[in-house]
Amino acid sequence: MTTCVKTFYKKQSTDLDYIFARAAKYTNNRLKHNYTEFNQDYIAASIVYDEKPIAFSLLQERDCFNGMGRVLTRLFYPAQMGKGLQVKNYKYSDGLRPEVYQMLDQQIELGQKLGIENFFMSREDKKPLILKNICDGMNKNGYNWNVDTEKKYIVVNNTSQWICFTGENLLVSA
Amino acid sequence: MLSPVFKFEYKFDKSKLLDEYTKRLNKGLGYRYLAGENYEDRSVEEKDANYSKTTLVQIKNGYAHKAAKEFVSWVGGDKFICHYLGYGKEDFVEWHIDKRPAEYCVNASRVNVFLTGESFTTFRDKDHWYEQAVVNVMGAEHKYDNRGLDYRVMFQIAIKGISHDNLCQNILQKTVY
Numbered sequence: 222m223t224t225c226v227k228t229f230y231k232k233q234s235t236d237l238d239y240i241f242a243r244a245a246k247y248t249n250n251r252l253k254h255n256y257t258e259f260n261q262d263y264i265a266a267s268i269v270y271d272e273k274p275i276a277f278s279l280l281q282e283r284d285c286f287n288g289m290g291r292v293l294t295r296l297f298y299p300a301q302m303g304k305g306l307q308v309k310n311y312k313y314s315d316g317l318r319p320e321v322y323q324m325l326d327q328q329i330e331l332g333q334k335l336g337i338e339n340f341f342m343s344r345e346d347k348k349p350l351i352l353k354n355i356c357d358g359m360n361k362n363g364y365n366w367n368v369d370t371e372k373k374y375i376v377v378n379n380t381s382q383w384i385c386f387t388g389e390n391l392l393v394s395a
Numbered sequence: 396m397l398s399p400v401f402k403f404e405y406k407f408d409k410s411k412l413l414d415e416y417t418k419r420l421n422k423g424l425g426y427r428y429l430a431g432e433n434y435e436d437r438s439v440e441e442k443d444a445n446y447s448k449t450t451l452v453q454i455k456n457g458y459a460h461k462a463a464k465e466f467v468s469w470v471g472g473d474k475f476i477c478h479y480l481g482y483g484k485e486d487f488v489e490w491h492i493d494k495r496p497a498e499y500c501v502n503a504s505r506v507n508v509f510l511t512g513e514s515f516t517t518f519r520d521k522d523h524w525y526e527q528a529v530v531n532v533m534g535a536e537h538k539y540d541n542r543g544l545d546y547r548v549m550f551q552i553a554i555k556g557i558s559h560d561n562l563c564q565n566i567l568q569k570t571v572y
Contacts, residue, residue, distance in 0.1 A: 230423050284455055290456060336460075
């Protein structure tokens, strides 16, 4: 598979519309509703192409982020299938798929051009274990991110999530 | 009740703020804020906008956000939002009282900073000229007509939890004593 990742500031994009629609219908996507009639503001979008768009995520800003940028928002990247069509297992603690790192790097680069210095990603799991593993995996691959396994942070209205971040954490804890 | 426009001294880096506006606009991060026949009638086509035409750039991070945060902290506030409003040669907004967002229109205040030189806001009594001021846009009807005038860019900070009068008093105390 030869893939490439392109990140661009917010604009009309038929590729983004296509991959959003795919995510909203994708059988194994347990958060389909997050991709239906999406009308939230965002700064930039990253799309992974393998000829066609196959994955995407957004760089987002909100008032409650207190100046931080949220990377990999609405990340949709279906798992690769094995020969027998079984889904390949990934261990987050070993690191993320290369295209995810490319999305991450490109989103940070575009965010920095707007003066954003601090970035985070968030998940709404019951426990912080997955995010901790993701953070560990990233740091094994040359990143220097932090994870807070003690507190959730407000990332939308009155909803809190687990976060890992780089730079200063300016979010408000729940 | 104080005047709807209370001018004050504060060193905003207007050149840097204006650069930020231009940068974001060039990256496609602004949008036209258009209203048809009245204040509530938004999101119409450019040609159908009879109530208001402006360009809005929301700010949630970067230099301008930091500058606003510093200012809000200086006046004793905490929660705020900020954005730019750009007016081209055919832009205007008819008589209105600001009602959005609701949580920033009750027990709240607005600070306007013109980045393209001194300008004015029209209230029922007269045109009020200023470069930067606390402006009571939630408490009194006002309008602005930029048709035939030069391009105008304004940086606006909305502060929650401090009323117009209280913000004016806070600034007076900071600058007089």
